[in-house]
Amino acid sequence: MTVEERRLDGNAIGGLLREIFTMEMTAAQATCAGCGAINAVGRVIVYVDAPGTVVRCPECESVLMRIVHGRGRYWVDMSGTRSLEFAEG
Amino acid sequence: MGFISRGFRGKRRDVASSSRVPPGQYVVTDFPVLSAGPTPRVNLDKWTFTIEGEIDEPKRWTWKELIALPSETVTKDIHCVTKWSKLDTIWKGVSVDKLMDGVDTAAEFTTIFSDGGYTTNLPLDDITGNKAWVVYEFDGQPLPPEHGGPVRFLVPHLYFWKSAKWVRGIRLEKEDHPGFWESNGYNMYGDPWREQRYWGD
Ligand SMILES: [Zn+2]
Numbered sequence: 001m002t003v004e005e006r007r008l009d010g011n012a013i014g015g016l017l018r019e020i021f022t023m024e025m026t027a028a029q030a031t032c033a034g035c036g037a038i039n040a041v042g043r044v045i046v047y048v049d050a051p052g053t054v055v056r057c058p059e060c061e062s063v064l065m066r067i068v069h070g071r072g073r074y075w076v077d078m079s080g081t082r083s084l085e086f087a088e089g
Numbered sequence: 090m091g092f093i094s095r096g097f098r099g100k101r102r103d104v105a106s107s108s109r110v111p112p113g114q115y116v117v118t119d120f121p122v123l124s125a126g127p128t129p130r131v132n133l134d135k136w137t138f139t140i141e142g143e144i145d146e147p148k149r150w151t152w153k154e155l156i157a158l159p160s161e162t163v164t165k166d167i168h169c170v171t172k173w174s175k176l177d178t179i180w181k182g183v184s185v186d187k188l189m190d191g192v193d194t195a196a197e198f199t200t201i202f203s204d205g206g207y208t209t210n211l212p213l214d215d216i217t218g219n220k221a222w223v224v225y226e227f228d229g230q231p232l233p234p235e236h237g238g239p240v241r242f243l244v245p246h247l248y249f250w251k252s253a254k255w256v257r258g259i260r261l262e263k264e265d266h267p268g269f270w271e272s273n274g275y276n277m278y279g280d281p282w283r284e285q286r287y288w289g290d
């Protein structure tokens with residue numbers, strides 16, 4: 001399978017984000033720090049075949065989140081997400 | 090694909106080769122594709138490789154100039170931080186020593202940069218002294234885009250995320266600046282023999 005065929009949508013990180021935020025996050029609205037586009041997390045682009053999980057903006061392809069999981073810890077870089085809006089659990 | 094299944098994807102080698110496989114790694118015979126983003130479309134007519142930063146004048150090669158430089162074919166074992174290792178991989182390219190010929194620099198560190206915005210940081214001593222190459226052939230064939238073609242970096246003694254795909258240059262730096270993965274959990278150095286996978290390893 002090519003890299004493009006392995007490109008997933010944001011539902012692929014639904015489980016991972018539920019582990020981190022302990023609530024369902026695919027309906028959360030993420031604002032791209034690069035272009036300002038607002039997309040539901042379920043609609044973003046996800047690359048999982050990498051040392052970590054890379055989440056990209058569907059409009060401009062810039063990185064929204066990088067999530068690394070190892071040694072019993074998570075590292076979550078959200079510098080590419082200017083805002084994450086979601087309803088109380 | 091879950092974490093558990095990864096260990097069963099490749100064939101385990103016999104004991105004879107175990108001295109070549111770092112701790113926590115298993116040997117594969119295929120060549121897994123890892124990507125943190127879309128595969129860049131590269132126009133070779135406009136492609137350049139640049140050495141910049143702590144250098145009087147940046148040095149720059151076009152594609153044609155790069156492939157006209159004296160090349161080397163090297164056979165190396167590679168080790169991915171996602172735990173697969175691949176033995177006896179054959180690459181053709183230009184040694185970083187050749188590119189750094191005559192460069193006078195106060196830099197002790199480097200950032201390797203790529204199309205698509207990927208970066209990774211390496212001490213200058215780890216890419217000179219016959220330890221790193223800028224490669225454009227794998228296994229006797231032009232390097233395919235999914236494996237980083239037309240040109241990728243190769244620094245096989247460190248985890249393979251340091252061998253940046255779609256490489257466009259080397260930035261010489263006085264300080265060590267973390268790259269794409271090194272700034273979010275992955276180790277600044279990444280020695281597979283010491284299992285330096287994450288921060289604090
Ligand atoms: Zn964007």
